[in-house]
Amino acid sequence: MLYIKEYFFVSMVIFLLGMIGIILNRKNLILMLMSIELILLAINLAFITFSVHLGDIKGQIISLFVLTVAAAESAIGLAILVAYYRVRGTIEVQKMNRLKG
Amino acid sequence: MYITIVLLPLVSAIVAGFFGRFIGSKGAQFITTSSIGLTFLLSSFAFYEVALSGSPCYVTLFPWMDSGILFVSWGFMFDTLTVTMLVVITSISFLVHMYSIEYMESDPHIPRFMSYLSLFTFFMLILVTADNFVQLFAGWEGVGLASYLLINFWFTRLQANKSAMKAFIVNKIGDFSLSLAMYTIFLVFKSLDFATVFALAPSFYNNTITLFNMEVDALTVIGILLFIGAVGKSAQIGLHTWLPDAMEGPTPVSALIHAATMVTAGVFLIIRCSPLFEYAPFSLMVITFVGSITAFFAASIGLVQNDLKRVIAYSTCSQLGYMVFACGLSNYSVSMFHLFNHAFFKALLFLSAGAVIHAMNDEQDMRKMGGLVSALPITYSMIVIGSLSLMGFPFLTGFYSKDVILEIAFAKFTIEGTFAHWLGTISAFFTSFYSFRLIYLTFLNNPQSNYNTFIKAHEPVFFMLIPLFLLGFGSIFIGYITKDMFIGLGSDFWGNAIYISPNNLNMIDAEFLPVNIKLLPVIFSISGATLSVILYTLFAKNIVTFKLSPIGKMTYGFLSKKWYFDKVYNEYVVQKLLDFGYNVSFKTLDRGLIEVIGPYGIANTINAFVKRFTNLQSGYVYHYAFVICISLTFFIFFYGLWFMIQDLFDIKLFFLFIINLLFISSKY
DSSP: OOOHHHHHHHHHHHHHHHHHHHHHOOSBHHHHHHHHHHHHHHHHHHHHHHHHHHTOTHHHHHHHHHHHHHHHHHHHHHHHHHHHHHHHSOOBGGGOOTTOO | OHHHHHHHHHHHHHHHHHSHHHHHHHHHHHHHHHHHHHHHHHHHHHIIIIIISOOOEEEEEEEEEEETTEEEEEEEEEOHHHHHHHHHHHHHHHHHHHHHHHHTTTOTTHHHHHHHHHHHHHHHHHHHHBSBHHHHHHHHHHHHHHHHHHHTTSTTOHHHHHHHHHHHHHHHHHHHHHHHHHHHHHHHHSOOBHHHHHHHGGGGTTOEEEETTEEEEHHHHHHHHHHHHHHHHTTOTTSOTHHHHGGGSOHHHHHIIIIISGGGHHHHHHHHTHHHHHTOHHHHHHHHHHHHHHHHHHHHHHTTOOBHHHHHHHHHHHHHHHHHHHHHTTOHHHHHHHHHHHHHHHHHHHHHHHHHHHHTTSOOBGGGOOOHHHHOHHHHHHHHHHHHHHTTOTTSHHHHHHHHHHHHHHHTOSHHHHHHHHHHHHHHHHHHHHHHHHHIIIIISOOOSOHHHHHHOOOOOHHHHHHHHHHHHHHHHHHHHHHHHHHSTTOOTTTTSOOOOGGGOOHHHHHTOOHHHHHHHHHHHHHHHHHHHHHHHHOHHHHHHHHHSHHHHHHHHHHHTGGGHHHHIIIIIIHHHHHIIIIIIIIIIIIIIIHHHSHHHHHHHHHHHHHHHHHHOOOOHHHHHHHHHHHHHHHHHHHHHHHHHGGGOOHHHHHHHHHHHHHHHOOO
């Protein structure tokens, strides 16, 4: 018997932690990337939980896909980060407001 | 022939107006005068054929409006009433055209002037020949337009501009009422043809219509609305203020429009609609009261006016009052008879006054004239003839109609009849008083003008004298010649043009009044004239002392300020309306509410919102993430709970929110 509630609760907590990490983080861009990883993993956990609970393999397949995408995403993110550091000399999120309209 | 009567003046107006620069002043004068002369000739034939031989003529040309049950065609009706008006209009118009040739000879805009005169004649003919209310209304508006153009003929004069606008706007009130009357007639009768409406009038007796949520008598409403229209055009009390001011126009215009023809359009309307009025006794009573009050008040104002033309203008107003109350007493034929006679002697008075003004270098103030009897003997005799005729001196034209009017008023034996009789008799006294005051101040008094003007004063020559002679002849004999035809007992002259309910007939009662009642108007007239001459010859100083005494100041001021009508209108109506127009409808509504809700409001709202949204666009990633998170939460919340909260949200509420937002963000 799978404790679906508990598993989903854990997934949700991790998701919210990732969310809060993005919103409250003012200093470091790497932390933001890590938070995104956290969110993706939380979603993965939820996928796998429901896949097991519903006896459907599709959820697990999607979670594998998500892992792949997450790896690619963090690689691209780190690359952008390095390039950004070279241009601006800082990775502080608070100073990244060039999108301001 | 009948269509030619109507169209010839239009052709001459077009030729003189649009091609005046090609045909020149002389050409314009010749063409317009000869066309109107020809029209007069044709009108005389029409008069013979229709009135004397008793064969009314109806000409329907082609449909004008055809929509559902509304069918209006261009139709011309020539019954006795119409041809009588035709003779009056075309003869006076012809004489005025002829008179203008000399009177306006030094004016640079002669073709335009002649064209306007002919245009006026055309519209007047449309008005009197109409066989339905719409066509009558077209002529009615047309004469208003022509009146505006002619008063404003010397358009560089500010006073003329103001008078013309006043005439037009005050007339518009009456026109508006006339159009309301037309709508009511169409509502009740489902037709606007005279023939249909008048034939059906008895069957709608005591019918009611709903007006302002009240059940009122249909014919009374129609009668009163028609009468207000007539009040505007015929310068009865209340809407009379334009008539004295209209004297700013050239004198021939005053003679043609503001004495003989256009102002009688209101009386004509009442006479034309006699079958309607006969079944609306209450409106007849209103007409009697308004007419007799007008006769009295205009005569009393005429007592103290110093402008030569204004005295005659108030006299016109007073005589129109006589005509109107004669209509109110159901004696339409008598009213028409007075209209007919009045046209001649009032045109004579105006044209003679024009000759005086012409001789005095455009001086109109009677106090600056005097002694002209030696310089202008012919004009003097003409003014005396006109005045004697006006005041009803026995056996002149005015005597026949005016005395009959006062007799029928007495013979009515009702409250309004007696009221009209007394006011009319007192007005007769006033009339002769101011007529002889005019004659005395202008002709008999010691010369008050400056030496050069007086020395150069001369009689007019041919073109101005011929109309004077003809009108003088008319002023003496017309009444005597036509009395039995117009108002003789048992005369079948009017045919079906006028309907008098058998209950309202009182010509026979009027025939057998006591002699002293019959003589009363003449006695009053002669005593008024005598008093006037005695006062101004022997007691001239006492008049001045009386004017300077407190009570004299009060009465004189009251009369010379025209019973304060203009003051009250300007201060309590016009000024208030202007203030309302500027402060409320312009500033608050047009530039305020409409713009806040409309263009400026929307533009400002969008601007203000855009500023706020710009502030929202901080550029920080964590802000965006936060907004996304919060919005998502709200969306999910509303989506999940929509079944609970949908009752709180109303489309009207949203509308109010949006309007509020417009006001909050607008700068006004």
